[in-house]
Amino acid sequence: MSLAKHWRLQQQRYRLIGVQCEDCGAKLLPRRLVCPQCKSHNLQPYSFKGQGMVYSHTVVYDAPSGYDGYVPYPAALVRLDEGPLVATQLTDVDIDEPYIGMPVEMVTRRLREHGESGMIVYGYKFRPKLKD
């Protein structure tokens, strides 16, 4: 386990902070150093609104270690309103409920824990939109 790695990813994981290109307007998550669209280096932090819809989805029965306590769980690619696709877990939903186009919103949940005595890692997941 790398405590430093988790700590570095906190901004992105807790608040969906990516970058916005000051030259072409592209919004990027995860954060990059160079804009893939216009090659600009002029990228500033951008906080994504956390709204989007399910682009594709699946169910994970055989999870990587640290995530096995949550199986079976739905995983998805979510298309954020600002454009980027995010690979994420869906939560507060039964495994047969997700559908393509389902409106979802970001919540902060436990991603994993490193055993009984280790660090608890929190981060974003998406759930069906609670209210329009």
Add this chain to the structure above:
Amino acid sequence: MMKPLRDVGLVGYGAYVPRYRISAEEISRVWKMGEDNLHLEEKAVPGLDEDTTTIAIEAARNALRKAALDPSKLSAVWLGSESKPYSVKPTATIVAEAVGATPHTMAADWEFACKAGTEAMQAAIGFVGSGMADYAMAIGADTAQGKPGDQLEYTAGAGGAAFVVGPKGESMAYLEGSHSYVTDTPDFFRRPNQHYPTHGNRFTGEPSYFTHTIMAARALMDELGYGPEDYDRVVFHQPNSKFPVRVAKRLGFVEEQYRDGLLVPYVGNTYAASSGIGLAAVLDKAEPGERILLASYGSGAGSDAFSFVTTECIARGRNPIPQISDYVGRRREIDYAQYARHRGKLMMY
């Protein structure tokens, strides 16, 4: 009576209740506890990926949206809970980071059983009222555990409520005054390394819940020169559905005054969030100019009583920010086996 030199109030509030529910009937099916425990309908159970931190974060985000406040303006994020994910490491720093209040802020966890959230509120009132800060957040959140088969298992629920304390002029409800009443009363406790609490059975009622709640509420009303008829709505700590009704009646209140804040039949006892969720539910429905009495209770033991009056801003953000009724209405019933998994009562070897 306590009242800061500078007038303050609640400039935002928010709450959260998890999606899952287990009914009293289902618990009774397993433990055969009899009819006496069926006065609750059901209680809220956290999801596998939820804990006090995540519950507090969603309540805090709702409160900030209501306040329409830049989170970096919060000078404190204070969280009251008895179910902290870490014994050493503040939960409040995680919440503060997640809502964007860090790094130029204070953050701390508060402890006082079920009144830890209102203890944080008293402190936030003093902090803003002194002029040291313009905005401070007080949260109560818990994922309470009852020993399998114990009476507490029928009631121990999960939820959170968050309040942004700020200047009176921006408030949705301003503070008239508060009163706290505390004694050393060992009605309920949990020693370190124990998973489940110990409670004093009948001792939890008269010398504990009733005495402290009544003394705090009555003292505050006396000091303000108010009687029960001066209040539009009242909210008490809700360890079960009988105590808050009984305490309301003994203080001279009628059903119309306590009905909207009584959520325990649907979400259970949410511990440090219990009276706060009740207050949030009441604020969701209040009109401008309503006077509200809030009196918490925490074992060990004490009560914090507050008198608020709603302002013209009370309806700010009612849509689209989720109300308590949206969370209470979002429910997925689970059976005892799923509940045991959700609450970590299953050991997998």
